């Protein structure tokens with residue numbers, strides 16, 4: 001079995017985003033900033049098939065003073081969850097972003113994914129808030 005993580009283009013993420021993050025929703029799988037030069041999309045391929053994705057883009061959140069990037073569109077294909085792929089993608093992103101001088105990653109974490117992020121060293125800041133159609137979220141961050 002081969003496993004490879006690489007930088008990919010935004011449209012390559014759309015099918016998996018739709019499947020795992022926009023199921024039965026009218027929300028678009030496209031994210032503003034997808035095509036900015038500073039935006040990174042990582043894809044993990046198992047046997048040359050896309051199994052896990054995540055997108056990282058600059059975004060100023062007043063909660064943080066550090067050089068920050070925001071994580072969006074974190075998803076592992078249901079068939080491949082709990083195999084360490086999400087973790088591998090986030091750790092690879094930390095490596096790439098640290099080299100760029102970024103020292104903090106934050107995201108709006110779905111309540112169902114809180115423990116995944118906690119295991120990766122992310123902390124909650126602030127209270128729960130609702131995102132229409134998706135549900136409860138917390139801001140989570142990690143100093144890298």
Ligand SMILES: CC(C)(COP(=O)(O)OP(=O)(O)OC[C@H]1O[C@@H](n2cnc3c(N)ncnc32)[C@H](O)[C@@H]1OP(=O)(O)O)[C@@H](O)C(=O)NCCC(=O)NCCS
Pocket residue numbers: 020021052074075076077080081082083084085086087088108109110112113114115116119
């Ligand atoms: C959340 C998600 C990205 C996790 O991806 P994954 O590839 O299954 O995660 P990993 O296998 O790398 O898990 C890493 C660790 O977190 C744990 N973990 C993963 N998902 C978890 C969850 N939902 N709750 C609790 N722990 C979880 C794993 O057991 C593993 O623990 P270990 O290191 O002790 O073995 C994936 O479940 C997913 O795509 N969910 C649907 C979309 C979604 O909710 N995305 C997040 C939006 S904020």
